[in-house]
């Protein structure tokens with residue numbers, strides 16, 4: 385992970401939270417023009433060999449790289465509360481009573497903590513492929529002043545690139561009862577108490593009943609591009625009809641993309657850091673296609689363009705993030 389991603393950037397004359405919120409310090413089209421006409425950047429634009437010939441790592445290697453990343457950074461240094469998220473996604477704090485959120489790839493809990501703080505009635509389920517980071521997230525959140533997380537924070541271990549979400553989040557029978565297909569409801573074996581029955585479910589409760597929100601904050605870019613569609617489908621399967629998927633991630637031509645060297649390219653707009661973790665840089669069209677293919681409706685989609693100053697190095701950097709909000713059609 386980049387130093388800048390750890391929050392060591394200073395942002396010229398602004399509070400960081402304010403600066404990261406929906407900013408348009410520069411025009412993305414102008415940056416695009418500069419990058420696409422600059423010979424120094426040409427290797428970022430060239431087509432990439434087909435998957436069979438490419439060096440893209442299989443998903444288990446990518447998850448393993450994240451696990452060792454978290455083992456190496458056990459201090460919690462990469463925790464940085466994302467207060468700006470509530471400005472980006474105000475529905476998280478203005479939502480109806482007892483909303484349920486699934487934070488995918490929660491890391492040390494930077495996003496989860498802001499959501500938990502926004503309302504005492506919100507419950508956050510949070511998964512990650514690293515046991516170490518889940519433990520750290522639990523520790524950090526439990527020790528955060530002003531948040532009572534009792535029964536409101538449920539971290540669980542899961543590799544979203546190859547596993548399916550546990551039934552206790554949203555079981556098939558409950559999904560069907562919300563949709564038109566009621567066939568499964570007639571089959572009592574589909575609506576029993578799960579073998580795995582987490583303590584937060586009441587005795588007679590088969591599952592959490594689906595999520596009102598899913599947050600994917602700098603997580604999809606960490607997953608190899610070819611398995612993004614199935615990962616998104618997975619996430620959508622536990623979202624209630626009418627629920628929202630809230631997305632924020634690296635945008636095309638972000639400064640951190642332009643700093644990757646040619647040998648670090650592992651796919652089109654896809655790079656591998658020296659520690660083996662992946663980073664993909666999204667255009668709006670790619671995000672649109674990925675989420676539409678999973679049956680979601682686009683509500684908001686734009687680039688956030690922020691000029692940041694690294695005072696130590698005296699450098700100005702152009703950061704690009706994608707902000708997206710998608711809805712699962714109500715049945």
Ligand SMILES: C[S@@+](CC[C@H](N)C(=O)[O-])C[C@H]1O[C@@H](n2cnc3c(N)ncnc32)[C@H](O)[C@@H]1O
Pocket residue numbers: 446447450451466488489490491492493494495511512513514517542543544545546600601602603606607
């Ligand atoms: C850049 S961090 C983002 C953390 C968090 N969402 C936040 O807002 O700070 C990406 C996280 O995704 C997790 N991750 C990467 N691949 C994953 C996978 N296949 N399944 C589950 N989590 C994964 C990593 O362990 C890491 O914690």
